[in-house]
Amino acid sequence: MGGLGAIGNTPLVALELGGGPGEVWVKVEAANPTGSYKDRMALAMIEAAERDGRLQPGQTVVEYTGGSTGSSLAFVCAVKGYPLKIVSSDAFATEKIRTMRAFGAEVELIHSPGGITPQLIPAMVARAAEIAAETGAFWTDQFNNTDMTDGYRRMGEEILEQVDTLDAFCSYVGTAGAFLGASRALRQKLPKLKRVAVEPGESAVLSGKPAGTHHIEGGGIGYWPPQLSPADFDEVIAIPDAEAFATARKAARQHGIFSGPSTGANLAAALQIAAKDQRVVTIQVDSGLKYLSGPLYA
């Protein structure tokens, strides 16, 4: 099992906000082995495929990723002995690319100097599909993989064990796996819980706006994620790049929550919800250590 035994059971902490009755609780997912909640879904995708025979011993695994899923898959595949081919881009943090290589993955990059453009994710998906077809590798296909979504249920269950009651849950949407898995588990005990999807202001597709270029990596893919339907959420909050970045920086300095831009977006949305006197839980998606060489902490 090795490092795989360290996945999950992460802390839940409250922010000291002062003032009104609103509360923000943060699930500290940087405590996972690769510093990201993606360890949960990588293990879930691989173990489900092992169980039903889609993945055979020693078979190569392939995936497209901004680098967080890839780092987690590289970690899980290293422990379990599966070679891993990754399609990613230089639009994402260098730390993530290096982490994947550190765990032994073969990484192919698509050049996208402008950031996360609407064309980038489809190009990555197409290349991963091509590799799977050419080599017979097992393609985890995170956006369409329901084992991925189920892998986050435990995160919701842990939150229920850590806090008595909640008014709302908000989370930044990429594949929507974390949002769906956690909110489904939370809703089982708290049927009135408000589920708030978070997306980039510059690519607010869930809010009905056009896709655009943004810098909140891990989400805002420029189209509706296949596993998400409008019935899965009660509200959407769109957070502009600048606010996500500023909130991430402020969270490190004020609260000791050291994270990346997507967590900045989560916290910015959670603060808006708490300002309406709500008790809200959100997620520290991953560690700020993944973003040290980029613009966020420059």
Ligand SMILES: Cc1ncc(COP(=O)(O)O)c(C=O)c1O
């Ligand atoms: C840094 C980061 N934040 C947020 C997300 C969004 O999570 P999900 O894909 O579960 O919606 C991801 C997913 O790639 C991510 O890498």
